[in-house]
Amino acid sequence: MASNHNLEELIPLKPNDFHILLALTSGQKHGYRIAKEIEEESGGRIRLEAGNLHRTVQKMIRLGLVEISRTIPKDDPGDERRKYYAITKLGRQAVGADLERMRSLIEVADSRGMFGAGRGGAA
Amino acid sequence: MRRLSERFYRILLLFYPEPYRRAHSDELIRFLRDKVVDKSDAPWFTRTLMWVRVTLDAVTEGISERIYRTRNRVVQPRDRWRGAWFFDLAADTRYAFRAIGRAPGFAVAMILTLGLGIGANSAIFAVVDASLLEPLPYADPDRLVDLNQAMDNFAIPSLPVADARTWAEQDELFASLSLHTRSSFVRTDGDEPVTVHVGAVGANILETLGQSVTLGRGFLESDGVPGAQPVLILLDETWRIRFGADPSIVGKEVVLDDDSYVIVGVLPRGVKFPRFGKLWGWVPLAEDGTVAGEATGRLSVIGRLHDGIDIETAQARADVISAGLAETGSQLKVKLRRHSGTRVNPDVRRALYFLSVAVVLLLSIALANGISLLLSRGVAQNREIMVRAALGASRGRIVRQMLSESFVLSVLSSVFAVGLAFYGLKIIVAMLPSELAFFSATPVELDARVGWFVFGLTMVVGFGLGALPAFSLTRFTAKTGLSVSRYHNPSAGKRNLRAALVVMEVGTATTLWIGCGLLITSFAKLVSVDPGFETRDLTFFNFQLSDTRYPDSNSRYSFMSELAERIAAVSGVETVAMAGGLPPEVAFSFNLGLQAEGSDELTDQPFLFPWTLVGEGFFETMGIPIVRGRGFGPADSSSTIIDVDLAHALWGEVDPIGRRFRLDEDGRWRTVVGVVGDVKLMGQDDRNGAYEMYSPQTPASVSAYTDLAIRSALPFASLVPQVKAIVAEMDPVQPVNRIETAAAAMAGAVDKPRFLVILMTVFAGVALALTAVGIYGVLSFSVSQRRQEIGVRMALGARAASVLGLIVRDGMLLTSVGVVIGIAGGLVGTRLIESLLFGVSAHDPVNIVASALLLLVTALAACYLPARRAALVNPVEVLKAE
Structure with missing residues (x-):
């Protein structure tokens, strides 16, 4: 069922989806590693629990953004019965497209002088 | 713990639809496993929070997956797990929450009622579990046995030193045997x-117990030998409370009886061995049975039986060994007792x-109210249910829906109950009789075991609450259902059910009150017992004199009598008397x-009599009346x-x-x-010894444990420092062990009955209140x-x-x-507390x-409001409404 989804339909990505894909861009990972990395990268603000992460990943597999990896990464001496997830080509495109969307938003915001506002208008 | 958490999680996974669970549970469990390992060092509240999050996650995701599948028609295979319906709450949980939201008053009443029942059970379980159920913190505690010296009709929990050492070599029966005894020292490097009190233990004790130290090392064979550096192992509690849980404690020194002891280890939490009073730590027991160079009279022996030998077999073999040793001249018979059997x-x-x-019983009343x-x-x-049935819902479907509501209520009640138990336990622990506080295997607290208990109870309550109403209310056919009128009265069956519930509640509450009443009466009698002496203005001091500085009775006598004289000279002190044991x-x-004398035979009955040694002026100081004859004079030694x-x-x-007269025949x-007045030397309950005997305290009879009774009108707070100052002046390293007013000492003797009566009154009070609410509810309805x-009736002329x-x-x-x-229940049930x-x-x-009267009066009060409401019915309005 993979990749018959249009990129347009997938964007914008939901925050959790985005974080998971971003975590997978640096290589395939198993569930807990993904959650842990997201938690660290977000400074502890985003915590994914087992069920939530798992269902999100299942959904992204259905959407063709993520696939179950056939190989086990060498640097992870983990349990070989674990499932490792990898980002698909569509997944990378989606992350890229979403980043592009954000960049344009940032440009708009910047042109309106929004970036000083949060820090008290020092600009 | 890890297995336990996984099992718990597996139950949570039941919230997911079965196919999803089958496909993904391994992954989910692996995730959790990683997480548990990751968080194993986190503080307990972080871990608690984690479990709350994990639970919420499983519940919400499980339900969401179900909703997703229903909406998207993901095919559910019908091969459902046989018991799945019981746990298959998730699909109906939303409905249950909605139903609760519609009637919040009803939910609050339910949660309060059930919460009280579950909370009381959880708190008492925490106490019972810590003191009776939870195994001692040793490996295979059931294989640990104590060796007792068997006498004709009792057993002494220790053996003479020579026999203990002989038995310590019996490796045929025991995998490991350790000698131990108690000792006490004066610690002099603190403020005062x-x-x-320490356990003096053989070097292999940790092996026998199957335990290890958490810091440092255990004892070595070389530790106990004469001339070796004195060493000490601390109890976990001592380490935490007295040494601020100092992680670098090992190697530090403590001064005990003028010797410097090096701390070599710390025991794990919960290890309190040997079992007695306020244990502080361990010192090594030398192989020859000496402690710090001092000989001991008897030693206790604990053994770990070899695998596969049960205690009966072991006893039979021990008898054979005893018989074998008899040939070498030993007369000793050994009786084996399970170590864990002697806890309280x-x-x-x-x-x-x-x-x-x-x-x-309290919970059953709460449950009856809930039902x-x-x-x-x-x-x-009813009508909603019938409409659903008419529209094609199966009975099972409706029952399940109603059950899920009761489960949700039960879970919410448990949350309330845990809060209740948390604060309740604080109060309970504060008044826990010292015996339970000392001898419980683990601290009395809401630990994981209590958590599982609450979980189990929640399930039982959830089912017990919902099952009866669910099945009773759905006993209909769709046809009869829709044809009932608006005025449909509950069928006779349902009314009988509710009546039966009220009868059961009243019966249970009556039984509880009969038990509670007995305890209250008994306690009131106990505290009103005349102790036989004047407790006002009387204070008791206990001293334990060091063996090294006061090695013989003479030196102890002269120290104590000088102390008594000096205290007596303090202005405001009336009299002071020495004693070898006080009430x-x-x-x-x-x-x-x-x-x-003159009678040929012993008395028919053996007498249980307390016996104490008392100094001059004892009866005067205590305020014990001398009925005939005189008190002890200075020259008395053989008089009684x-x-x-x-x-x-x-x-x-x-x-x-x-x-x-004489004791026994010889x-x-x-x-x-x-002859003096009756004194409750063994506490208010005379059954512990009703016949008192006093011998004079002489220079030859003073033991290391000696008491002073001081009669003084000075306030306690000003008397104590003065006495301490005099002691410090005479011997700066002599501690004062126990200081108590006589009244407090006597009150301390009833701490167990007080504990029981307070808890029981609270429970019976709650039971009574719940029963009243139950009666009120049924009659109002x-x-x-x-x-x-x-x-x-009123239209036809009935008066209000x-x-x-x-x-x-x-x-x-x-x-x-x-x-x-x-009452019938009470007559049977109170046998449990007869003793x-x-x-x-x-x-x-x-x-x-x-x-019975209490229940009847309460019921009358509960009937009054609904009855008044009935009497105020306006017949015109009712008939108009018709």
């Missing part, structure tokens, strides 16, 4: 000298069982036959003073002064020089259902008073039936009548 005394165990029964509430609400919902617990109590009861038992009305003759009938009587009669009839059943009662018979008729 304190006595510390039978009375305390009985009290705990009794409390457990009480809280279970009753659900039934009355269910009747209101409520003197050092010795014997159970022996007595023989009066007895109390009036013993005098009467030995000689009847004859004047006992100058007469002689004791020496003792001359009675005085019945009045609202019968408005029409009542209106017709007769309507009032009608409803009250209904309620009181149910109550009376319940009371009768409750705990003092001065009142378990079948005391006054108590039974009082309990």
